[in-house]
Amino acid sequence: MTLLQARSPMRDPDQRDAVVMQRRGWWLVGVGFLLPGSAQVLAGSRRLGRFGIAATLALLALLALAGILWAVWRTALLTVVGNAIGLLVLEVLLVAYALLWLVLGIDTIRLARLPKVQGGARAAIAAVAVIATVAPAALAGYGASLVDASRGLVSDLFTASGPPVEPIDGRYTFLLLGGDAGDDRVGLRADSMTVVTVNAETGAATMIGVPRNMRDAPFSEGSPMWGPWPNGFDCDSSDCYLNGTYTYGEAHPELYPDAAAQGSSPGIEATRDAVEGVTGLELQFFVLVDMHGFEDLIDALGGLRLEVTERVPIAVEDEPVRDWIEPGTQVLDGHDALWYARSRAGANDYARMERQRQVQEALIRTFTPQVLLTKYSELARAGTDMVETDIPQSMIGSLSELALRTRELPITNLELVPDSGVTTGDPDFDQIHAMVQAAIAEADAVAAPTETPEP
Numbered sequence: 001m002t003l004l005q006a007r008s009p010m011r012d013p014d015q016r017d018a019v020v021m022q023r024r025g026w027w028l029v030g031v032g033f034l035l036p037g038s039a040q041v042l043a044g045s046r047r048l049g050r051f052g053i054a055a056t057l058a059l060l061a062l063l064a065l066a067g068i069l070w071a072v073w074r075t076a077l078l079t080v081v082g083n084a085i086g087l088l089v090l091e092v093l094l095v096a097y098a099l100l101w102l103v104l105g106i107d108t109i110r111l112a113r114l115p116k117v118q119g120g121a122r123a124a125i126a127a128v129a130v131i132a133t134v135a136p137a138a139l140a141g142y143g144a145s146l147v148d149a150s151r152g153l154v155s156d157l158f159t160a161s162g163p164p165v166e167p168i169d170g171r172y173t174f175l176l177l178g179g180d181a182g183d184d185r186v187g188l189r190a191d192s193m194t195v196v197t198v199n200a201e202t203g204a205a206t207m208i209g210v211p212r213n214m215r216d217a218p219f220s221e222g223s224p225m226w227g228p229w230p231n232g233f234d235c236d237s238s239d240c241y242l243n244g245t246y247t248y249g250e251a252h253p254e255l256y257p258d259a260a261a262q263g264s265s266p267g268i269e270a271t272r273d274a275v276e277g278v279t280g281l282e283l284q285f286f287v288l289v290d291m292h293g294f295e296d297l298i299d300a301l302g303g304l305r306l307e308v309t310e311r312v313p314i315a316v317e318d319e320p321v322r323d324w325i326e327p328g329t330q331v332l333d334g335h336d337a338l339w340y341a342r343s344r345a346g347a348n349d350y351a352r353m354e355r356q357r358q359v360q361e362a363l364i365r366t367f368t369p370q371v372l373l374t375k376y377s378e379l380a381r382a383g384t385d386m387v388e389t390d391i392p393q394s395m396i397g398s399l400s401e402l403a404l405r406t407r408e409l410p411i412t413n414l415e416l417v418p419d420s421g422v423t424t425g426d427p428d429f430d431q432i433h434a435m436v437q438a439a440i441a442e443a444d445a446v447a448a449p450t451e452t453p454e455p
Contacts, residue, residue, distance in 0.1 A: 010042040018118045025112040025125040032108040033132040036101055039108040052104045059097060074404075079397025087151035091144050098140035105133025154393060162392035167200035168282050171440075172402065174198075175272055175286040177246075178294075178341075178356065191291055191342065192356045193243065193271070195279050197440060203405025204447035206439050207360065209353045209415040210275055212243035214424045218277035224255035225273050233274060245274040263390040278416070280433035288388040291342065295334030303331040304362050306340065312355070315345040350417040361411055364403075412443035 010027070013020050024043075032039035037052020069077035080086045109129045114122050165172075178192035195208040216232040219225040225233075225245070233240045239247070249255060249270025256266040264286065272283050298304050308327050314336070315321040325332065325340050332340060341359045344352065391399065416422045416432055 015116045021116045022121045029129045043111045075401045078400045082396030083393040084155045091147040094144035098137045101137045158393045175283045177288045202447040204443040206412045206443045214242040217274035223273040245270040298334035298337045313345045314339045414439040
């Protein structure tokens, strides 16, 4: 009978005993922090406590599953968190858990009955309880904000619909366009054009720089541009430079009536067809970067580390030099990185192409998981303002995994310029196609596993 009537020091403590109340307060705060809900099971609403414990264990199980997937099946994890629906579910879970933690933490402070704790221990328990309540909830809230930024980026940037696309001949191939809609020209023209082709197994990448001033770009008979240009893009004016295909496509939208519905535009599709003819590669995806938003991206990354080989002027053509980008290892902010890539003063298009490819490769190297985790919100804001692409959301996981492999390998570069034997005013496209295939073979050979000779 005496045992049945004994007080429980947690649920029904002797509030006159200062030592008991102090110990009880520390215990409730400690166990409530280590396993949210346990304080309620011990001293409050057992139903609320069990719910908190179950939610915590479920969250830990999800984190463990994510860790296992990252180790053994990273593509699946990236696919789940790389689409708007998956990110929305994750965001809701994080917000819900942050609110639950706050509720449990505040209730734990109530259960600790701090007015009954004497001396300095009262303030100490209160301070620790507040930190243990606010800090994890704030961390979950910050995680939810990152997920929200990711969801906005995915929704705004990537095509929502569309099944995954299979590689062609074992490769994924992208057209990177640096868009320049300056005040001195009608519409947008590609200031830089680069083809990136990546081995779908190894991640070995080849970057092919295509000069914007190349003439006579050929089109296949299946291209809408074949009709008006059966002999290639061959007029006498600069309108028929390769980058003029964008302007021509935009001026003749009837050639590509379905482009907008597919997340593209007539100008991009005309350029894609032209670059396919030049390189002999089928371009599965495009990425268009607005050069005027380029500065924001570099600044969001915290700058771009480059090996500058010669002085580059910061100056508009035919105007005095404002400043110089000096040789050596430099960390350039967005303003200087943009000038480094685009400066025309004292240089021809081919020197600019080399600098642009250097910047592009540095960007690939800079996008590490650590950078994404610490600067994701800034990158997401910059990305939605400056990038367009037709990559479907269903491809984010597999292409992200492929990008991680690409970062670990050297990138093979091919510039289709006179120094490489290409005559841009009168190109030999059979020669160019052979050069492209040789560069791809070189990249694949570098990435091929080395066979151990038999003893």
